[in-house]
Amino acid sequence: MNGKMTEGRPLPILLKFVIPILLGFIFQQFYNMVDTVIVGRFVGPKALAAVGSTGTIMFMIMGLANGMTTGYTVLISHQFGAGSDEGTKKAFVNAIILGFISTLVVTIIAIASMSSLLHIMNTPDDIYDYAYSYIITICAGSFALIGYNLFAASLRAIGNSKTPLYFLIFSAALNIVLDLLFIIVFRLETFGAALATDISQGASAILCIIYIYKKVDILKPEKGSWKLDMNFAKKQLNIGIPMALQFGITASGTMVMQASINVYQSVAIGGFTAAGKVVNLMTAGMPSIGQTTAAYVGQNFGYGDLDRVHQGTKDAMKISVVYSVITGVLSVVLMPTIVSMFFDKGVDISQYLPYSRIYIVEAALFYIPLAMIFIYRNAMQGCGFGKTALMLGVMELVSRLITAFVSMRLSSYAIAVAGDAFSWLTTGVLSYILYMIVMKKLKEKFPSKK
Numbered sequence: 001m002n003g004k005m006t007e008g009r010p011l012p013i014l015l016k017f018v019i020p021i022l023l024g025f026i027f028q029q030f031y032n033m034v035d036t037v038i039v040g041r042f043v044g045p046k047a048l049a050a051v052g053s054t055g056t057i058m059f060m061i062m063g064l065a066n067g068m069t070t071g072y073t074v075l076i077s078h079q080f081g082a083g084s085d086e087g088t089k090k091a092f093v094n095a096i097i098l099g100f101i102s103t104l105v106v107t108i109i110a111i112a113s114m115s116s117l118l119h120i121m122n123t124p125d126d127i128y129d130y131a132y133s134y135i136i137t138i139c140a141g142s143f144a145l146i147g148y149n150l151f152a153a154s155l156r157a158i159g160n161s162k163t164p165l166y167f168l169i170f171s172a173a174l175n176i177v178l179d180l181l182f183i184i185v186f187r188l189e190t191f192g193a194a195l196a197t198d199i200s201q202g203a204s205a206i207l208c209i210i211y212i213y214k215k216v217d218i219l220k221p222e223k224g225s226w227k228l229d230m231n232f233a234k235k236q237l238n239i240g241i242p243m244a245l246q247f248g249i250t251a252s253g254t255m256v257m258q259a260s261i262n263v264y265q266s267v268a269i270g271g272f273t274a275a276g277k278v279v280n281l282m283t284a285g286m287p288s289i290g291q292t293t294a295a296y297v298g299q300n301f302g303y304g305d306l307d308r309v310h311q312g313t314k315d316a317m318k319i320s321v322v323y324s325v326i327t328g329v330l331s332v333v334l335m336p337t338i339v340s341m342f343f344d345k346g347v348d349i350s351q352y353l354p355y356s357r358i359y360i361v362e363a364a365l366f367y368i369p370l371a372m373i374f375i376y377r378n379a380m381q382g383c384g385f386g387k388t389a390l391m392l393g394v395m396e397l398v399s400r401l402i403t404a405f406v407s408m409r410l411s412s413y414a415i416a417v418a419g420d421a422f423s424w425l426t427t428g429v430l431s432y433i434l435y436m437i438v439m440k441k442l443k444e445k446f447p448s449k450k
Contacts, residue, residue, distance in 0.1 A: 004081075004159060004299065005299045005300060006081055006299055006308070010308060010312035011318075013296065014289075014292055014296060014312060014319065015319065017295065017296070018161075018289055018292040018319070020162045020164075020165040021161050021164075021288040021291055022284065022285050023165055023169075024164060024169075025284035025288045026281070026284050027165075027169055028168060029277075029280050029281045029284045033280075034175070034176050035051070035179060036048060036051055036277055037342050038179045038183050038184070039183065039189075039190060040270075040274075040343055040344070041342070042183050042184055043130075043189050045266065045267075045347060046126055046266055047189060047190050048270050048273060048343075049269040049273060050128075050130030050190060051193065052269055052272065052274075052276060053118075053123050053131050053269055054118075054135040055258070056121075056251060056255040057135055057255065058138055059247075059251045060248060060252065060255060061106060061107075061110045061138075061251075062145060063244075063247030064102075064248045064251075065102055065106045065142060065145075065244070067240065067243035067245070067248070067389075068099065068240040069102065069146055069150040069240070070243060070381075071236065071239035071241070071242070071243040071244070071386055072094065072095035072150075072240045073091075073092075073095050073150070073153040073154050073157045074236075074239050074294065074381060074386075075091040075094070075095075075232060075236050076092055076158065076298075077157040077294070077295055078298055079302065080158045080159075080218070080299060080302065081301065081303040082302040082303060082304075087232075088158065089218060089220070089221065090229050090232055091232055091236070092154055092219045093221050093225050093226060093227075093229075094232045094233055094236055095154060095236065096150065096221075098236060098237070098240065099146065099147075102240075103146045107139060114132065114139065118132060118135075121255055121258055121259045121262055122262040122263055123262060124262065124269075126266060127266060127269075130190045131190075133189070133190050134191065135194070137198065138198065141195075141198025141201070141202065144198050144199075144201040144202030145197075147201075147208075148167075148171070148201050148202075148204045151205060151208035151209060151212065152164035154212075156291060158216070161292070163208075163211055167207040167208055167211075168204055170203070171201060171203055174199070174200040175197060175199075178192075178200060179192070179193060181196075183196075235384070238384075239386035241386070242388075242389050242390050243389050245389075245390055245393065246377075246392060246393035248393070249390070249393030250392075250396045250397065252397055253399070253400035253419070254420075256397075256401055257400045257404055257416065257419035259404070260404040260408055260416040261413070261416050261417065264413055267351055267352060268413060270342075270352055270355075271339075271351075271354070271355025271356040272355055272356070272359055272417060274338075274342040274343075274352065275355070275356035275357075275359040277338070277342070278334070278356075279359075279360065279364075282327040282364075282367075283370060285323045286320060286323070286374045287374055289316055289319055289320050289323070289375065290374030290375060290377065290378040291378065293313060293374075293378045293379050294378035294381055294382045297312060297381075298383075301382055301384070304446065306446055309379070309382075309383065309442075310439055313375060313379045316379075317371070317375050320368070320374070321368055323371070324368045324371050325367075325368075327364075328364040331364040332360060332364055339353060355413065358413065359417040359420075362414070362420075362421045366420075366424045366428075368428070369428030369429065372428035372431055372432055373424065373431050375431075376434065376435035377389055379435060380434065380435055383438060388434045388438065391430065392431055395423070395426055395430050396423040399422045400422070400423050403415055403423075404419060407419075
């Protein structure tokens with residue numbers, strides 16, 4: 001089920017590859033949303049707000065580790081595109097070793113600093129216990145979460161986007177069952193929701209490992225191959241560390257944004273949390289197309305065909321524009337229906353909807369710039385330019401700092417939640433400029449295949 005992307009028209013290849021990834025992201029967002037729905041309905045609105053208030057911390061922790069592991073797997077696509085079976089396997093072993101070390105470090109730091117982080121972010125006292133229970137359990141299970149992402153990214157690097165989808169569907173179904181069991185039957189509240197996520201993600205990671213060992217010889221490590229290749233490690237760290245820092249910087253910006261929202265009552269946080277789930281669901285296709293772009297660009301860059309790299313990136317952007325327009329309209333139209341799912345019938349959702357509507361409308365208007373970030377950042381990453389991600393991360397941080405500062409000065413919720421939209425616009429424009437600079441440098445350095 002491995003697939004070469006170095007031949008044929010780019011657009012059909014991208015569409016064929018992206019569909020399984022898109023379905024996977026939708027399932028992932030779906031069961032994340034189910035977590036929130038069950039928490040909101042069976043634990044209460046405060047628990048819902050608590051889970052939402054930790055979202056940016058979770059994004060930062062997972063982003064740091066995922067940025068590294070995603071960066072580590074770029075070299076796999078380079079070696080696979082170049083036709084080197086030995087290099088592909090060596091890059092995969094390196095990715096596992098580096099991923100394990102990275103995740104261990106991030107997990108220890110996160111657990112040690114969690115209480116302080118929640119206080120720094122102005123987490124309200126009435127939801128603090130719920131928030132801490134949820135996020136500390138997620139942190140404790142980070143090996144499961146990162147493990148699946150590492151193995152799934154490795155399979156996608158060699159052109160296999162279907163198998164990770166199958167395992168993610170299983171994980172989503174298992175997560176729903178465990179949510180119902182832990183929250184409704186055992187009454188474990190937000191701890192139960194986090195535990196269900198850890199177990200289900202761990203199951204999908206184990207399935208990936210079994211599949212690779214039984215079916216994917218080009219990745220399957222051999223007895224004597226479990227050692228770190230320092231030449232490969234240097235290349236992987238040069239991509240992975242900047243990507244991780246980019247995620248960390250971006251997450252810092254979202255934490256600042258969340259802190260500016262947390263100064264409002266839990267009703268506002270609950271409305272924003274529910275709306276955030278709508279946005280995450282509707283924009284699931286953007287990271288999907290971004291990952292497709294990274295795999296496509298990585299293989300063609302390894303093959304040495306820059307013309308195909310550029311054409312594929314343009315085609316990926318065309319797909320993203322169409323997707324952004326459609327989902328932007330759906331976000332606004334379906335918002336009241338989806339938001340109402342997060343609350344029990346006895347809760348007056350009319351007090352939450354105004355807060356949800358403000359964020360949804362502001363975000364939906366800037367879906368296209370958000371898509372630009374995913375496409376151009378992943379294209380540059382696929383070419384081995386991980387350090388440009390740092391500049392994009394800084395731009396997102398600065399943009400969110402500006403909106404957070406202004407919102408707190410003016411006591412404006414509308415400006416506070418505009419942090420996403422403003423950062424997407426500024427960073428989307430910068431990502432395009434950096435991409436064009438990178439392509440110009442590469443074309444000067446490498447001759448065309450034609």
